[in-house]
Amino acid sequence: AQKITQTQPGMFVQEKEAVTLDCTYDTSDPSYGLFWYKQPSSGEMIFLIYQGSYDQQNATEGRYSLNFQKARKSANLVISASQLGDSAMYFCAMREALSGGYNKLIFGAGTRLAVHP
C-alpha cells in the first residue's frame, strides 16, 4: 500500500528565510506523482507543485521548489523567501492509480508552518 509520511508536526521560520518541509513516501508503483498542497485557516486546499516520478528535473513554481530524491523516496518542499501569508498547514500527497484509469490522492498528516516577522 502507498504511504506518505510527514514527520514534522510544526515548523517555524523567520520572514524572508527559506524553509524545507519534509515528505517521504512508500510505493511499489514505478509510475507515481507527488503533490504539495497548502491549507490556510480558511480550509480550502491550494495546489502548489507537482512532481512526476519520471520527471528528470526537480519541479519549481515561483518560490516553491521540490527537492525530489528518488533513491531516498523523499519529496521535500522548499519555500524560499518566506512571507507571513505562508503560515498554513502543508500537505504532501501521492496519487494512487486505481483500476478504471483514474487516481485518488493519499495525503500525509501535514506540517503546520508558522512564519514569524
Added chain:
Amino acid sequence: GAGVSQSPRYKVAKRGQDVALRCDPISGHVSLFWYQQALGQGPEFLTYFQNEAQLDKSGLPSDRFFAERPEGSVSTLKIQRTQQEDSAVYLCASSSRRDSTYEQYFGPGTRLTVT
C-alpha cells in the same frame, strides 16, 4: 472563473439526524472526489465520480454514507443517522482530467459537527 463551491460551510447536527452536503465542481470537470478530513489529519478519500458514474466508493466508512452525482455536475454527500465520529471537514475536489493525474481543485469544505 468560479472555483469549486460547497454548501453549507458549517453544519451542526444532533446525533441521529440525517445531513446532506452539496458540492458544485468547476464547470465541465469530469472527475469529482469527496474526502473526509478529521481534526489534525490529512484528507482521506471517500468516493470518486467520473461524470455521473460512481466508480469508487471504497472509502465510505459505513453504509450510512451515500453520494450521488445524477447529472454529472453537482454532487451530494448524504450521511444518515449521524454519529459523533462523523464530525470532520468534508472536502470536495474536481479535476478536468479523466485520470486526474495533475491537480485536483478543492472546495472550501463543509465542517460537520455532530453533538
